Amino acid sequence: MSRPVPRIQDELCLHCTTCHAQKVCRVRALVRIEPDDAPFLDSARCNGCLRCILACPTRVIREPGTELLTDAPSG
Incomplete structure (x- = not known):
């Protein structure tokens, strides 16, 4: 059974x-091409553990089915 893949x-x-x-992702599903880029999620690698959601201090990584942010986070 597949697990939910978060959205960034x-x-x-x-x-x-x-x-x-990216640091807490055990399967290396979060990838940054350039150091200044936002990470993107490799859904083929993601195991759906959702650790990334808890680790992101700005909460821009969201669980599927949850409301997306409309304003830039502070922090």
Whole structure:
């Protein structure tokens, strides 16, 4: 059974120097091409653990089926 794959609202991402969500991903599903880029999610690798949601300090990674943010987060 497949698990939910989170969504990243990259337009609201603050492009943190250290992406905490990327650091906690055990399957390396969050990828950044350039250090200043927002991460993107490789859904083929994602196991749906949702650790990235808890690790992102700006909460721009959302669980499927939850309301998306409309304003840039503070923080």
